[in-house]
Amino acid sequence: MSEDSGDSGGGASAEGMGTAVKTGMAVGGLGCLMSPVAMTVAISSVFVIGGFGVLFAPLIALILFFGGGGGGGDGGADAPDPDRIAGIIQGDGSGEFDPKSVPEGMADPITEAGALCPDIGPVVIAAQIDQESGFRSDKTGPDGEQGVSQLPPDVFTRLGKDDDDNGKTSALDAADSILAQGRFMCELADQLRPLVSAEPLGDLLSLTLAAYDAGPDAVREAGRVPRTNASQQYVLAVRAKFAIYEGAVPASPPTQDTEGQ
Incomplete structure (x- = not known):
């Protein structure tokens, strides 16, 4: 523009x-x-x-x-x-996921969620969880979001399933939350794909991340990642964590709070 x-x-x-x-x-x-x-x-x-x-x-x-x-x-x-870190931050998040970089028990659902569609890999899923909740399964957000992925309640109601086969569907169950996150990210990527071909200044992953945080309507209205500090910082913060979950940066694996499970 x-x-x-x-x-x-x-x-x-x-x-x-x-x-x-x-x-x-x-x-x-x-x-x-x-x-x-x-x-x-x-x-x-x-x-x-x-x-x-x-x-x-x-x-x-x-x-x-x-x-x-x-x-x-x-x-x-x-x-x-x-140089590698710079490339990872700017990339599409499709690098190899390091399962040792996440709390015990979360690597499998993150890997599964990152295999639901070709646009969203496990590195992206892990980086988002880190940004959204710091891997706290008991976190409750200001608008009723719950669990590690902090999905809006209406989104989890629509996309959440009993992915850990424990007899209940709950955003406080890490696997249920993470798989719903993956479904939502794939859904957003599909919705925003036409915007990428129409707007050369936007890449699909950045648009999808912004839509996860601010909603797809805000991204469509802006025709790009919204020009707000909140949206810009969210996209950059998630991307900045890619290097951790590809194992390019030495980091101690986070621990999972499980009070809500």
Whole structure:
């Protein structure tokens, strides 16, 4: 869109950097800005996600420096590769899923949910769960969302099944929640596919992630990832976690809260 192209100058880059920094801090659970040492591993490249130019240097630096919330690395042979991480963040989330990166008992439903359609892989599912609930199966959201995937209640009622065969269908059951998440993501991808062919500034995964967070109507109305801080930060935050669940960043596996199960 012509009006959008005018936003790709210094102002947009500064805004993108601010978003990347805030997202990186959220990903790593940080309470302080990155040190100058971290900047030495940054990549000074501009990538396009959902039609916006985002300067990933501060985000990559934060991920590498803080190891995505675990690990660390000393710059040796096993240190994270910033170029690989940049490619993963910008990619389609179809990389190989590391089952050791998620709480025990969640790898199988995440793998199954990530095999329901070719557009959504298990890495995407895991990164979303991390962003939505931090793998807390007992979490309740402000609008009644429940479980690890934090689906709107009406969506879970429609798409939820007894996927763990325990005799009940509940968003508080991790498998039920995760498989419903996978069905919903595949459904959103199908709904938004025509928008990708009509709008070159949007990629299907970013549009689908934005629709999961803000609703498909908001994405259709915008014709892209909505130009709001909430939508932009959600898409970037989920993408920033891809490297963790592909095993590209050393991180301690999260634990699952199971009070709701």
